[in-house]
Amino acid sequence: MKTYTYTEKKDTRSGFGAGLAELGRTNPNVVALCADLIGSLKMNEFIDENPERFFQIGIAEANMMGIAAGLTIGGKIPFTGTFANFSTGRVYDQIRQSIAYSGKNVKICASHAGLTLGEDGATHQILEDIGLMKMLPGMVVINPCDYNQTKAATIAIADYDGPVYLRFGRPSVPIFTPADQKFEIGKAIKFTEGTDVTIVATGHLVWEALEASKVLNEAGISAEVINIHTIKPLDNKAILDSVAKTGCIVTAEEHNFLGGLGESVARVLALHHPTPQEFVATNDTFGESGTPVQLMDKYGLNSDAIIKAVLKVIKRK
Amino acid sequence: MPNIKELTDLTTQVRRDIIRMVHKVNSGHPGGSLGCAEFFVSLYQELLETKEGFNMDGIGEDLFFLSNGHISPVYYSVLARSGYFPVEELNTFRLLDSRLQGHPTTHEGLPGIRIASGSLGQGMSVAIGAAQAKKLNNDNHLIYSLHGDGELQEGQNWEAIMYASAKKVDNLISTIDLNKQQIDGSTDDVLPMGSLRAKFEAFGWTVLDIEKGNDIEAILKGMAKAKSLTGKGKPVCVLLHTVMGNGIDFMMHTHAWHGKAPNDEQLAIGLAQNPETLGDY
Numbered sequence: 313m314k315t316y317t318y319t320e321k322k323d324t325r326s327g328f329g330a331g332l333a334e335l336g337r338t339n340p341n342v343v344a345l346c347a348d349l350i351g352s353l354k355m356n357e358f359i360d361e362n363p364e365r366f367f368q369i370g371i372a373e374a375n376m377m378g379i380a381a382g383l384t385i386g387g388k389i390p391f392t393g394t395f396a397n398f399s400t401g402r403v404y405d406q407i408r409q410s411i412a413y414s415g416k417n418v419k420i421c422a423s424h425a426g427l428t429l430g431e432d433g434a435t436h437q438i439l440e441d442i443g444l445m446k447m448l449p450g451m452v453v454i455n456p457c458d459y460n461q462t463k464a465a466t467i468a469i470a471d472y473d474g475p476v477y478l479r480f481g482r483p484s485v486p487i488f489t490p491a492d493q494k495f496e497i498g499k500a501i502k503f504t505e506g507t508d509v510t511i512v513a514t515g516h517l518v519w520e521a522l523e524a525s526k527v528l529n530e531a532g533i534s535a536e537v538i539n540i541h542t543i544k545p546l547d548n549k550a551i552l553d554s555v556a557k558t559g560c561i562v563t564a565e566e567h568n569f570l571g572g573l574g575e576s577v578a579r580v581l582a583l584h585h586p587t588p589q590e591f592v593a594t595n596d597t598f599g600e601s602g603t604p605v606q607l608m609d610k611y612g613l614n615s616d617a618i619i620k621a622v623l624k625v626i627k628r629k
Numbered sequence: 630m631p632n633i634k635e636l637t638d639l640t641t642q643v644r645r646d647i648i649r650m651v652h653k654v655n656s657g658h659p660g661g662s663l664g665c666a667e668f669f670v671s672l673y674q675e676l677l678e679t680k681e682g683f684n685m686d687g688i689g690e691d692l693f694f695l696s697n698g699h700i701s702p703v704y705y706s707v708l709a710r711s712g713y714f715p716v717e718e719l720n721t722f723r724l725l726d727s728r729l730q731g732h733p734t735t736h737e738g739l740p741g742i743r744i745a746s747g748s749l750g751q752g753m754s755v756a757i758g759a760a761q762a763k764k765l766n767n768d769n770h771l772i773y774s775l776h777g778d779g780e781l782q783e784g785q786n787w788e789a790i791m792y793a794s795a796k797k798v799d800n801l802i803s804t805i806d807l808n809k810q811q812i813d814g815s816t817d818d819v820l821p822m823g824s825l826r827a828k829f830e831a832f833g834w835t836v837l838d839i840e841k842g843n844d845i846e847a848i849l850k851g852m853a854k855a856k857s858l859t860g861k862g863k864p865v866c867v868l869l870h871t872v873m874g875n876g877i878d879f880m881m882h883t884h885a886w887h888g889k890a891p892n893d894e895q896l897a898i899g900l901a902q903n904p905e906t907l908g909d910y
Binding site: 343364365367369370372374375376377378379380381382383384385386387388390405406408409410413414415416 | 685686687688692694734735736743744745746747748751752753754755756757758759760761762763765766768784785788789791792795796
């Protein structure tokens with residue numbers, strides 16, 4: 313079995329900041345907007361190098377989404393930056409009408425998604441954003457898994473013409489994807505080959521899935537770990553090819569099971585290849601204050617939870 | 630010099646278009662549309678510097694954004710009669726498979742429309758973004774926007790109003806259709822907003838009133854003044870005092886026709902008060 317290790321940990325938001333800085337140097341149409349969270353979103357490098365292409369909006373996210381929509385009229389490619397909660401739920405109608413329905417080329421970049429925001433608690437820990445955004449017609453939804461993938465995704469979405477929701481997080485997590493990877497929107501990445509179970513994971517749960525697969529392998533269970541970084545459009549083929557081989561699947565995400573990756577996968581399976589599935593996700597609940605590790609443990613979003621789900625789903629085959 | 634007679638004749642025809650459109654499908658918003666007929670005619674016939682054809686990016690031309698999208702009948706009529714799409718297409722207003730949706734949208738590719746509007750309070754932010762893109766592109770053309778007065782009850786407007794002056798968005802002329810009516814009654818009854826002039830001035834805008842908002846000469850004069858005030862470090866607000874339902878006597882000065890279509894008899898009366906000038910679609 314191929315195993316993955318890491319030598320460095322970094323936050324995925326810094327991958328966004330690095331990708332945005334690179335875009336600032338390579339694409340003169342890229343502009344950035346922020347609602348008073350420059351440091352949290354790691355946007356400083358872009359701003360220092362391109363002050364004329366940065367718009368500090370203040371604490372006014374609805375206005376930010378509208379201004380971003382307007383900036384596209386004139387050929388700009390706006391990247392908005394704020395926390396995931398304020399990037400989605402707070403401004404849903406602005407995104408729906410002025411960006412999605414209007415077909416505007418806005419990149420909604422959302423940090424501090426999910427429970428791993430940590431101590432700030434449930435007011436800031438959105439676990440519903442993937443569902444909100446994937447329901448909007450035409451919206452691309454991406455949740456990269458580490459620093460390198462987030463940087464590559466940030467760069468890649470500038471070349472895609474249309475609205476994109478890019479979701480990333482706050483904590484330092486292992487860097488295990490290559491620095492020189494090419495990011496293909498909608499293309500799943502297979503990390504390990506396996507025959508007994510498919511584990512489909514997104515965001516911070518991808519590393520946890522790889523950790524789980526090591527333990528499972530030692531127990532004689534061969535897990536195929538697939539990274540779905542693009543939740544919409546979903547790579548149906550990668551999922552169907554894998555379950556045709558393994559016959560069962562676990563989905564893992566830092567999101568409510570309602571509206572998340574798991575539901576998107578379940579639909580594909582229901583339509584094309586009904587397959588036993590277990591969901592590693594939050595169970596229709598809000599979060600709370602705590603450290604990221606404590607929270608991921610309490611709400612069942614780590615390698616232990618994935619292992620339990622695998623053992624359960626294999627019995628349902 | 631603008632030919633006022635021609636603009637007046639066009640306005641009369643636009644009024645006919647508006648009530649015929651909403652009558653045919655028994656839905657739509659005639660009151661606010663009629664109140665802004667002179668403004669739209671002035672805007673598209675005299676004020677906007679535009680290029681031939683329609684290009685979404687609008688580089689090198691003035692752009693207009695309608696925030697209170699429910700007055701789509703006047704928007705569609707004036708766009709059609711200004712050459713953006715065939716006048717006959719007004720026949721399809723609010724019908725299945727039409728580009729003339731109930732509220733304006735880019736989704737069906739109707740030339741002249743650059744943003745969807747209808748859910749209120751979003752247009753000023755979009756207009757500001759377009760204005761800032763013009764500055765980045767070193768494009769000296771202007772952004773015009775129109776907003777309902779009742780629409781200013783939406784909080785996003787005040788985020789935008791605060792931002793526009795703070796960031797010196799001085800290539801923007803936002804006009805407020807001050808008809809003092811909204812769906813449930815007069816704005817003073819539903820949610821009194823006090824002095825809009827004082828509010829915009831307090832937020833750092835240059836404000837001017839067009840007291841006769843249904844008088845084409847007054848609109849042209851006022852908007853020329855507004856244009857002369859751009860480029861001076863402040864966004865410009867025009868308070869356009871209009872009469873809802875203007876030009877059809879039983880629809881005037883009331884909120885009753887905000888979102889209600891005339892019946893056959895009422896249509897006939899309205900058309901009789903506005904004799905055909907340029908030919909019905």
